[in-house]
Amino acid sequence: MRITLDLEIKDVPGELIKVLHPISDHGGNIISIVHNRDKSTPRGRVPVKITFEIDRKLFEGVMRDLKDREIDIIRVGEQRLLEKKTVLLIGHIVHTDLTDTIDRIDSTGFAEVVDLQLTMPDLNYPSAALVTVSATGKKELGKALEILKDVGKKKKILVIEPVET
Amino acid sequence: MQRIVLVGCGVVGQGFLEIISRKRNILKRMGLDFRIVGVIDSSGGVIDENGIDPLKILEIKKRGNLPEGIRFEDVINSVDFDIGIEVTPTNPDTGEPGLSYIKAMIERGVDVITSNKGPLIVAYKDLMRLASKNGVQFKFEATVGGAMPVISLVERSLAGNQILSIEGIFNGTSNYILSRMEKELLPYSQVLLEAQELGIAEKDPTFDVEGIDTAGKLVILANAIMGIDAGIKDVEITGITGITTEAMDLAQRNGYAIRLIGEANREGQLKVSPKLIPRFHPLALDGTLNAALIQTDLAGEVFIIGRGAGKIETASAILSDLISIST
Numbered sequence: 001m002r003i004t005l006d007l008e009i010k011d012v013p014g015e016l017i018k019v020l021h022p023i024s025d026h027g028g029n030i031i032s033i034v035h036n037r038d039k040s041t042p043r044g045r046v047p048v049k050i051t052f053e054i055d056r057k058l059f060e061g062v063m064r065d066l067k068d069r070e071i072d073i074i075r076v077g078e079q080r081l082l083e084k085k086t087v088l089l090i091g092h093i094v095h096t097d098l099t100d101t102i103d104r105i106d107s108t109g110f111a112e113v114v115d116l117q118l119t120m121p122d123l124n125y126p127s128a129a130l131v132t133v134s135a136t137g138k139k140e141l142g143k144a145l146e147i148l149k150d151v152g153k154k155k156k157i158l159v160i161e162p163v164e165t
Numbered sequence: 166m167q168r169i170v171l172v173g174c175g176v177v178g179q180g181f182l183e184i185i186s187r188k189r190n191i192l193k194r195m196g197l198d199f200r201i202v203g204v205i206d207s208s209g210g211v212i213d214e215n216g217i218d219p220l221k222i223l224e225i226k227k228r229g230n231l232p233e234g235i236r237f238e239d240v241i242n243s244v245d246f247d248i249g250i251e252v253t254p255t256n257p258d259t260g261e262p263g264l265s266y267i268k269a270m271i272e273r274g275v276d277v278i279t280s281n282k283g284p285l286i287v288a289y290k291d292l293m294r295l296a297s298k299n300g301v302q303f304k305f306e307a308t309v310g311g312a313m314p315v316i317s318l319v320e321r322s323l324a325g326n327q328i329l330s331i332e333g334i335f336n337g338t339s340n341y342i343l344s345r346m347e348k349e350l351l352p353y354s355q356v357l358l359e360a361q362e363l364g365i366a367e368k369d370p371t372f373d374v375e376g377i378d379t380a381g382k383l384v385i386l387a388n389a390i391m392g393i394d395a396g397i398k399d400v401e402i403t404g405i406t407g408i409t410t411e412a413m414d415l416a417q418r419n420g421y422a423i424r425l426i427g428e429a430n431r432e433g434q435l436k437v438s439p440k441l442i443p444r445f446h447p448l449a450l451d452g453t454l455n456a457a458l459i460q461t462d463l464a465g466e467v468f469i470i471g472r473g474a475g476k477i478e479t480a481s482a483i484l485s486d487l488i489s490i491s492t
């Protein structure tokens with residue numbers, strides 16, 4: 001998942017590093033750091049905004065470490081559903097219960113089907129669906145697509161993924 | 166002077182004879198003097214240590230086969246030569262007859278060039294080991310992407326780079342079929358017939374449309390430029406026969422093309438499958454073209470596009486291997 005932390009740190013060397021260590025120690029991937037020296041608070045502290053990706057299970061450890069280091073955390077925000085991929089399904093999609101497939105993704109809690117277009121040719125002829133899946137992070141998106149591919153394999157639906165780059 | 170034996174004299178072999186004759190003067194100016202001393206086809210052959218006129222062979226092939234009597238064994242046992250060019254038909258299961266021919270020539274101590282994927286798919290490592298043990302060069306640019314110089318691009322121009330991944334279109338037939346289906350919104354079966362009539366697809370199109378040809382090329386690339394020790398069984402393969410007009414239309418209306426893509430990454434994953442490609446992506450190509458998008462650690466992304474097959478195009482890749490061996 002992707003987290004944005006708003007913090008305030010003392011304006012002395014080494015303070016920022018103190019904040020970053022807990023994130024990287026727990027395997028977080030830092031995406032952006034904004035260090036707002038110009039906007040120091042009346043108490044002489046500097047606001048910092050850090051965005052990072054981290055495994056949901058490991059996030060607690062980061063928070064614990066930050067608290068242990070007595071970092072002032074102003075706000076914790078989770079950005080939801082920011083990775084998106086569109087895949088094309090070909091096969092007997094309707095017969096094989098499309099809603100069930102969508103439910104399996106929506107019920108993960110970290111991914112949702114956000115767009116679906118379906119063509120309905122003659123009966124007994126394969127139909128096609130363009131499905132857009134959104135998830136909280138890259139890893140989560142990967143897991144959601146695995147679910148789709150898994151369903152595809154079991155129900156003989158061809159799953160066409162987008163190119164990587 | 167370099168003495169050449171040509172094993173196989175079909176489309177590619179004849180293309181080679183044609184350009185070696187056409188380029189004689191340019192080659193001479195480069196200080197290169199190639200002499201054909203043996204040519205073999207499926208039923209016979211010609212040998213002459215004083216040199217064979219390529220145009221004479223082309224004349225004979227126009228009318229039929231080479232004179233019976235002379236076999237590959239005769240060439241190996243009794244002709245002195247420096248470079249063997251092997252262009253017999255591909256067998257992706259056994260690699261034969263090319264595999265035995267190539268081995269025999271390497272063991273004889275001559276440099277070898279091939280356009281035949283079969284032997285490389287079946288025995289890449291063995292052949293490389295054998296070539297280095299015998300101190301000869303073994304080149305195969307024409308096996309992947311025809312005239313598109315993907316192997317020498319990586320080996321020479323991108324030397325020092327690590328290849329992180331390759332994604333590409335390596336089968337002109339599938340690409341032609343998919344791009345025609347997209348443009349005309351015609352069913353696969355109809356476009357296949359049309360491609361067969363045009364000579365773009367073979368009578369039995371299985372190799373091309375089921376992704377086996379692409380998988381073979383991917384295996385060669387993985388071994389040759391990514392250092393991955395893989396065979397065709399390591400490739401996850403899905404072909405294009407399941408793609409419907411409706412699916413094509415739906416993709417197109419949403420700004421996507423569908424193309425058969427071969428991909429290899431550093432983790433050793435090899436995959437051939439139809440993929441959704443954003444309309445303005447470089448791999449959203451039409452017609453029989455081949456292309457490869459290569460991710461490198463130093464140079465970043467490099468994209469190459471070219472003709473994946475054809476008599477003269479494929480012969481061009483062989484000539485380039487020949488010149489690189491000889492200079």
Ligand SMILES: NC(=O)c1ccc[n+]([C@@H]2O[C@H](COP(=O)([O-])OP(=O)(O)OC[C@H]3O[C@@H](n4cnc5c(N)ncnc54)[C@H](OP(=O)(O)O)[C@@H]3O)[C@@H](O)[C@H]2O)c1
Binds near residue numbers: 176207308476
């Ligand atoms: N055509 C292309 O655009 C292209 C592009 C890239 C790579 N390639 C590869 O290049 C190779 C040659 O392709 P091609 O299109 O030239 O094929 P081709 O037209 O079928 O020619 C094959 C040649 O090999 C000869 N041959 C067959 N079995 C033989 C044997 N047991 N011993 C000696 N010679 C034998 C044939 O003899 P006959 O003449 O007596 O039949 C023919 O001359 C194939 O491996 C192909 O996959 C082709």
